[in-house]
Amino acid sequence: MSSPERQKALKGMKDVLPPDIYLWQKVERTASELFSAYGFREMRTPVAEATAVFSRGIGEGTDIVEKEMYTFEDKGGRSITLRPEGTASAVRCFVENQLHTLPSPQKYYYLGPMFRYERPQSGRYRQFYQIGAEVFGSAAPAVDAEVMSMLRHFLMRLGLGSLNFQVNSIGCEECRPGYKQALLAYFAPVTGDLCPDCQRRYLHNPLRILDCKVRRCIELRKDAPRVTEHLCTGCEAHFRKLLDLLKLLNVPYTVNHEMVRGLDYYTRTTFEVTSEDLGAQNAVTAGGRYDNLVRNCGGPDTPAFGFATGIERIVDLLKQTLLPPEPAPAIFIAALGEQAHDAAMVIADGLREEHIWVELGEPAASLKSQMRKADRLSSEYVFILGDDELNSGLISWKRLSDGTAGKVSRADVGSFLSGRR
Ligand code: ATP
Ligand code: MG
Numbered sequence: 001m002s003s004p005e006r007q008k009a010l011k012g013m014k015d016v017l018p019p020d021i022y023l024w025q026k027v028e029r030t031a032s033e034l035f036s037a038y039g040f041r042e043m044r045t046p047v048a049e050a051t052a053v054f055s056r057g058i059g060e061g062t063d064i065v066e067k068e069m070y071t072f073e074d075k076g077g078r079s080i081t082l083r084p085e086g087t088a089s090a091v092r093c094f095v096e097n098q099l100h101t102l103p104s105p106q107k108y109y110y111l112g113p114m115f116r117y118e119r120p121q122s123g124r125y126r127q128f129y130q131i132g133a134e135v136f137g138s139a140a141p142a143v144d145a146e147v148m149s150m151l152r153h154f155l156m157r158l159g160l161g162s163l164n165f166q167v168n169s170i171g172c173e174e175c176r177p178g179y180k181q182a183l184l185a186y187f188a189p190v191t192g193d194l195c196p197d198c199q200r201r202y203l204h205n206p207l208r209i210l211d212c213k214v215r216r217c218i219e220l221r222k223d224a225p226r227v228t229e230h231l232c233t234g235c236e237a238h239f240r241k242l243l244d245l246l247k248l249l250n251v252p253y254t255v256n257h258e259m260v261r262g263l264d265y266y267t268r269t270t271f272e273v274t275s276e277d278l279g280a281q282n283a284v285t286a287g288g289r290y291d292n293l294v295r296n297c298g299g300p301d302t303p304a305f306g307f308a309t310g311i312e313r314i315v316d317l318l319k320q321t322l323l324p325p326e327p328a329p330a331i332f333i334a335a336l337g338e339q340a341h342d343a344a345m346v347i348a349d350g351l352r353e354e355h356i357w358v359e360l361g362e363p364a365a366s367l368k369s370q371m372r373k374a375d376r377l378s379s380e381y382v383f384i385l386g387d388d389e390l391n392s393g394l395i396s397w398k399r400l401s402d403g404t405a406g407k408v409s410r411a412d413v414g415s416f417l418s419g420r421r
Contacts (some may be wrong), residue, residue, distance in 0.1 A: 009122050012118070013128030019291040019324035023130075023315045028111060030157050031131045035109045040133055040149045043108040045089040047115075051079040057088030057266025057297055061204050068085075068116040082115035087265070087306055088297075094136055095299035104137030111311075123281030123313055132287075135304035136294065141238045143305050144269045144289060145245035151273065151285060151307060160275070160317055163284060166256035167246070167271045168227065169239040170207065175232035180206055182225040190220050197319070209257040217321060226257040238268050265290040270307070277320055278313060285309035329357040330417060332374035334367055336386040345387050347395075347413060351365070375400060381417075 003100040009015060016024055025280050032042065057063050070082040083089050090108060093099075101104050111131040118124055133150070135143050150167065155163055171179055183206045187194065195214040203208065210221060231239060246253050253271075261270045270288035278284070287307025294302035331351065341363045348358040359377060361370035367384070372383045384396040394407040397416070408416045 010126065012120035012124075014125065014127075019326050020315065020319075022325045022327065023121065023318050023322070024311060025286070025315050027158060027311055027318075028131070031109065031111065031154060034148065034154050034157060035314050038107070038146070040107040040109040040150075043090060043093060043110050043134075044112070045083075045086075045093050045110065047113060047338050048080050048082055049089055049092060051081040053297075054081050054084060054088050054091045057091060057265065057293060058085065061359060061421065062264055063262050064116065066294070068113045068118055072115055084116045085114055085263075086110050086112075086130055086308055087134060087263075087293070090132075090134045090306070091293050091297050091299070091304075092296060093268075094302075095297055100137065100294075100300050100302055105143065106136045107133070108136075109133040120317055123278060123310075123316060125312060128312040130308040131275075131311060132306060132308035134304060136302050136304045138305075139146060139291060139303035141241040141269075142245060145249060145251070147287075147305055147307065148253075148271060149251050151309070152249075155273070155284075155314075158314065159321065160276075160284075160314070163273050163275050165246075165251055165253040165271060165273055166251045166259050167243070167269065168256050168259045169231060169242075169268050170227055170233055170266060170270055170288075171231050171235045172267045175230055175235055179225070179227050179230035182230060183207065183209070184303075186222070190251065191221060192210070205264075205399040207260045208262070210260050221258075227257070227260075228257060233358065235268055242269060254407075261286060261288060265293040265296075267291045275313075275317055277317055283310075283315070284313050318343075326378070328378040328380065329359045330379070331381045331383055331387060332359045332361070332370075332377060332379035333383045334361045334370035334374065335363070335369060336384075338363065340385040340387070340390055343390060344383075347383075347410070350414065351417075383413075 006150065008155045014300060015092060018162065042043065051071050053207040058065050058089065064084045069084055072080055074080050090110060094106070109132065112129065112380070113127050114130050115127050117126060121125060122328045133147060135147060152165070170176065175325040184202070187202055187206065187209065191199060193216060194202060195212060195217050198212050198217050210219060212218070259272055266288040268289045268291065271370045272283055273285040274282045275284055276282065285307055289303070290389070291303040294304060315404055333348055335341040344360055348360055359379060361373060379400060382398045389395050393410050395410060395413065396405065396407055
């Protein structure tokens with residue numbers, strides 16, 4: 001008989017195991033606790049949607065829709081896509097569930113896996129996780145500032161203080177066409193010198209030339225007109241107020257005139273949080289305002305603002321300064337004999353109900369091997385339960401860190417720990 005074939009996880013997808021998982025849980029817990037204080041509630045949407053949710057929402061000409069989506073036909077012949085990001089799904093959910101009928105603004109956060117068919121490399125996966133937040137129903141710059149400040153507190157609470165907030169405004173339907181014209185006029189004499197991607201962008205989405213990483217394109221755009229010099233009065237006032245509020249809330253920002261973001265749906269504010277400690281994939285969070293997306297997806301006119309942050313990149317940063325914690329049991333019960341093991345199970349059951357982590361030795365294992373196991377698990381205490389203990393009702397305990405030992409009556413086991421820790 002041939003030996004069974006061993007399967008591997010798909011390229012760009014990975015298992016997350018202890019101890020790293022404790023950092024993941026910390027990130028997720030911090031987000032849900034802090035975001036709740038800002039009035040955000042969780043929204044869970046399916047990981048798969050009709051392809052149109054993303055192609056219309058994110059935009060046909062974007063990298064994500066053109067190259068990165070996991071799209072397939074289901075058995076009923078429908079085109080299905082695994083979500084590459086959260087905003088388009090959140091908007092679909094908002095419209096479908098008529099959440100605009102609830103008091104404005106509506107604030108939601110989400111977390112979960114996203115899928116993009118990209119070239120896997122450090123910090124770039126095909127299944128990765130995002131935590132995101134979206135505010136629906138307010139056009140006020142106060143919302144942009146409040147959400148960015150929330151994000152800063154989230155990152156600071158995780159101990160990630162030295163991050164850069166880069167902010168820009170890419171205008172609206174009213175002023176962006178004029179800016180596009182100015183850009184086209186600027187690049188017209190040099191289109192032949194742009195990289196092939198930018199030559200395409202020149203025709204379809206000239207703003208994206210501004211964030212091309214090719215050195216020649218960077219040189220060519222040195223004197224390009226700045227979007228913030230072409231904003232209409234409304235966009236200009238929005239941007240000024242946002243910067244004032246960021247200052248007031250101590251969000252350290254720099255204005256980056258070249259940050260236009262790769263998604264079509266943004267209007268006015270765009271922002272990114274980057275870290276120098278991440279190497280090539282240095283973006284931790286990205287977001288911005290999308291005042292037309294809900295309407296474009298069949299909902300009522302609803303201005304909105306949101307961001308998404310990649311959990312892998314946050315965990316990578318945390319691991320640079322923090323060893324993932326290795327939690328240990330509070331009590332290991334070494335039981336000698338079947339009767340003692342039965343009694344140990346009852347004691348463990350009661351303690352676990354109180355959320356105390358208790359481990360039990362293998363039934364019938366020797367005291368020596370059970371002590372070895374307690375040691376390996378770094379249990380705080382070992383309880384020893386043998387015939388003597390069963391008869392007297394007094395359990396022997398030992399603290400492994402300093403070797404102190406004593407006895408505790410079975411009835412007092414519950415209060416034993418709270419008194420000793
Ligand atoms: P990048 O410039 O790294 O390609 P992006 O502009 O595609 O990022 P967004 O779509 O705005 O990123 O997603 C927001 C965040 O999600 C990023 O800042 C990053 O932390 C994370 N992210 C995006 N794509 C990936 C991926 N393939 N693997 C891991 N994390 C990712
Ligand atoms: Mg990308």
